[in-house]
Amino acid sequence: MLADTLKKEESDMYDLNGKRIMVTGGLGFIGSRVVDKLVEYGAIVKVVDVKHPNDYAAFHNDKASYFVMDIAHLEQMREIFAATRPDFVIHCAAFARMQPSFEQPDECFLSNVVGARNILLLSKEFGVKRVVYSASSSAYGEAELPLTEDMKLAPRALNPYASSKRIGEMLCYDMGVLTGGPETVCLRYFNVYGPRQPDTAEGPYATVIGIFLDQYKAGVPMTVVPDGLSRRDYTHVYDVASANIEAMLSPKVGKAEIINVGCGKNYSIFEVAALIHGKPKEALVEGKDFVFIAPRKDEAKETLASWERARKLLGWRPFVTLEDGIANLKKHL
Numbered sequence: 001m002l003a004d005t006l007k008k009e010e011s012d013m014y015d016l017n018g019k020r021i022m023v024t025g026g027l028g029f030i031g032s033r034v035v036d037k038l039v040e041y042g043a044i045v046k047v048v049d050v051k052h053p054n055d056y057a058a059f060h061n062d063k064a065s066y067f068v069m070d071i072a073h074l075e076q077m078r079e080i081f082a083a084t085r086p087d088f089v090i091h092c093a094a095f096a097r098m099q100p101s102f103e104q105p106d107e108c109f110l111s112n113v114v115g116a117r118n119i120l121l122l123s124k125e126f127g128v129k130r131v132v133y134s135a136s137s138s139a140y141g142e143a144e145l146p147l148t149e150d151m152k153l154a155p156r157a158l159n160p161y162a163s164s165k166r167i168g169e170m171l172c173y174d175m176g177v178l179t180g181g182p183e184t185v186c187l188r189y190f191n192v193y194g195p196r197q198p199d200t201a202e203g204p205y206a207t208v209i210g211i212f213l214d215q216y217k218a219g220v221p222m223t224v225v226p227d228g229l230s231r232r233d234y235t236h237v238y239d240v241a242s243a244n245i246e247a248m249l250s251p252k253v254g255k256a257e258i259i260n261v262g263c264g265k266n267y268s269i270f271e272v273a274a275l276i277h278g279k280p281k282e283a284l285v286e287g288k289d290f291v292f293i294a295p296r297k298d299e300a301k302e303t304l305a306s307w308e309r310a311r312k313l314l315g316w317r318p319f320v321t322l323e324d325g326i327a328n329l330k331k332h333l
């Protein structure tokens with residue numbers, strides 16, 4: 001059972017009764033939260049994921065049905081669409097992290113580009129009303145803050161993952177708006193964290209809050225990438241799941257709009273470490289509270305979202321502050 005003390009007042013009462021919704025990547029960190037929320041509001045949920053639900057009990061929802069499949073396999077995916085006939089697709093499946101994409105760019109492009117193309121192609125073929133695409137703030141690279149959706153992007157992305165997610169946005173436009181495909185909407189998430197986040201310091205998929213909490217629990221120093229000053233806008237997974245449902249239902253979108261899903265506030269790595277340690281960042285002691293590790297390749301130094309468009313088009317706003325989100329995660333360590 002997930003921690004529910006962060007649940008916002010139920011202003012978001014959705015009527016999803018009888019709606020057939022496919023969630024790709026529904027055994028992942030974000031997708032599994034989306035699945036829980038859709039089920040809670042009465043949707044008929046079909047999950048497609050390469051992972052087997054029996055191996056991921058903590059991510060599995062008994063009221064959803066699961067199809068074990070790689071979205072890059074067009075013919076098998078066609079059979080799943082034919083069997084499930086979704087009204088909507090929430091497309092979360094992806095090779096989902098930056099640093100591993102330097103080692104495995106081919107796998108990254110297969111899932112993120114070929115996979116997205118298959119989802120859009122089949123959504124058109126089977127009359128899906130709308131595809132909600134999980135885009136990424138990594139699309140911005142190094143850019144002036146705050147990051148706004150209409151700002152001009154650098155010609156090249158900083159890493160293969162960011163490129164692949166940018167191509168997915170283009171496909172949403174080309175295979176949706178330009179060629180009579182399904183309605184589409186692209187949500188650029190900013191550093192998502194919360195329950196079920198990847199958390200093993202050694203794992204290539206873990207993200208900083210997960211790693212730091214794991215290290216805090218083990219009583220070992222947090223591993224900080226130099227110089228500890230890069231800043232990120234952190235978004236709680238509960239808010240990201242709400243944004244997905246609002247994007248699926250909003251009458252104001254459907255034409256491949258790009259919409260930031262972030263909080264409009266950013267924190268340095270040291271500030272995150274300090275929040276978890278429960279002391280001011282000036283009081284952090286090198287060697288005891290943290291150690292420096294090797295720098296990372298090609299990621300933006302700083303992110304900060306403008307979420308004005310999400311407010312206007314989706315009626316969305318972030319509810320969970322980083323302070324509350326971390327306090328809640330610490331309670332469940």
Ligand SMILES: NC(=O)c1ccc[n+]([C@@H]2O[C@H](COP(=O)([O-])OP(=O)(O)OC[C@H]3O[C@@H](n4cnc5c(N)ncnc54)[C@H](O)[C@@H]3O)[C@@H](O)[C@H]2O)c1
Pocket residue numbers: 024025026027028029030031048049050051069070071072091092093094095096097110111115134135136137165188189190191192193205
């Ligand atoms: N977590 C973040 O901070 C963040 C930020 C921006 C965007 N995103 C995007 O959000 C989405 C979800 O990310 P997440 O953090 O939950 O990642 P995750 O790795 O936890 O979940 C992704 C899921 O997709 C599945 N998957 C991967 N490739 C697949 C394929 N070819 N066929 C079928 N299933 C496949 C995985 O098994 C996994 O269950 C991704 O599209 C990611 O790019 C995440």
